[in-house]
Amino acid sequence: MSILRMKIIVLLDRLKKVTAVADELDLKQPTVSFHMKKMEEEWGIPLFEMKTGKVLLTEAGKTLHHYAQQIDHIYGEAQTRLQTLRQTGKNQFIIGCTDLAASLMLLSGGFRLSQVPGDLLLSIRTGGENELHAQLEDGSVDLVLSGQWVENASLSCEPVAEDELALMIPRDHPLTRYSGPGSYRLSGHPFTLMEEPSLMKIVRQWEKDEQVTLQIEQLTDRVDFALEAVRSGGCLCILPSRVNRQAQGGVPSIRLPGKLPSWKLYAAWRTDFPRPQLIPYLIDKLRMSMSLPEADV
Template sequence: MNLLKIRLIVLLERFKKVTAVAEELGVKQPTISFHMRKMEEEWGTPLFEMKTGKVMLTEAGRLLHHYAEQIDRLYAEAEARMKELQRNGLHKYVIGCNETANAAFLRGSWLTAASELADIQLSLLTGDNDRLHQLLLEGGADLILTSRSSGLSAGNNVLLVEDPLMLLLPAVHPLAGTANLSSLSTYRLAQLPFVLLEDSSLKEAVTAWEAAERMTLSVRWTTDRIEHVISAVRTGSCLTVIPSRCVSETAAGIVSIPLPGSPVYYRMYASWLSSGWSPQLAGRMVGMLQQQAGNAYK
């Protein structure tokens, strides 16, 4: 079964029309019909059936489609990376991260230092935890930084840091001069507007803190960009709670104060596959990240 047939069954499931698949592949309709018959002969079982003018997969066809879709996706990824290598002579290395990890680790000089570890073209993409873990398993990312353990073996799933949550507020806010909020009644915070970064693990940490303090923050809006959070705090429209590593020391007009009560921590993980094209490079990058976090990769 060649790559054309792999692509064909993927497209038939997507479009459910022989004419649409022929147009997508740039061939004539009889060619598609010919390959459909050959595939059924090759596997010795019906793979397709017509229902109300549409091509539907049989149970055997759906089974084959499950594997064909993975092969087609991997081939497309390999093709894209090989074209990039041919174009500029550099391997493309993809790091995926959620916005919180991006703000905590991948800013400033780190990306420059990482790109100098090898002759690579570094590509950074952001997304939520679920999407990033899926990309890693599909081969769309070589290394991911998320707030959720991947479940991979210990050597390929490393806890980078446990980071305490901090309260960010405008420098002109009445609470900004409070050196220690431990003695502050949290009901005052509950009366103030908050903006939160869209991060499921961060929300879980904030919820745990709220439960411990027996209060609920008034979250007026959320965003998936750290810049929007910082801007909202700087302009005085909201306060926020974020991990301490996401607090920029140069954020003008903003102060950070430890949350009152027992400390609550946000965890950040690095994950990569042993079957990736360069697991050794992933290990070196994670070593750099752990040095940055004050740990040593082992």
């Protein structure tokens, strides 16, 4: 078995042509055919079959393809990490964040350079909760910050921060006269809602508890878009209070009626991460940076 042969079977499944695979790998067609033959000899079972001019995988080929994909991905990830190490002299450490988590982390100071080990090059990526946790499992990212608690034998998960949710309102809005308006006063007002599952789940439960139905006019996965909708569009929005407090050009906010819900930030990472002492160290630094006074709402 070789990395090249694993890459060949992955490309054959996608391209279905030996010539196309050869072009993709900058090899000659007979070279690809040679490796295909050697793979079948090595595994002792047919892996490929020709149908209507296309190369298709047999059932055995599909089984091998499953593992070949993982090997090819891991090898590609190793190439990328080592290339970064060669170019910068530092190990890349990739943090995946939802937009809400990134806003809370970066606006609260996040990692100060003096707190980060000198051999690390931090890289921040944003995405959806499920997407980021899938990337964590396949090794594309090293740490995920989101509002989603994960239960997975291959992952560890710990709470990092907690923040009360607050109602963001435009300046001079009628609701600014009330320090704590009744739930009924929120009916009929247009809302922009963050399309982040962990936050939406809390808001929906709050609606149920308060027996109120919010009039959702638009959804967004960006905190800055949500705040702009409040500032310029006259919408209301529910966000963690600290995010609004620290954001440039924050908007007025008031307490939500009823039992005040909160949003928790969780950190998740692989249990087989190669530097086991690094993750707890970075999480401690994150907790310290996010230990802010409660926002005034």
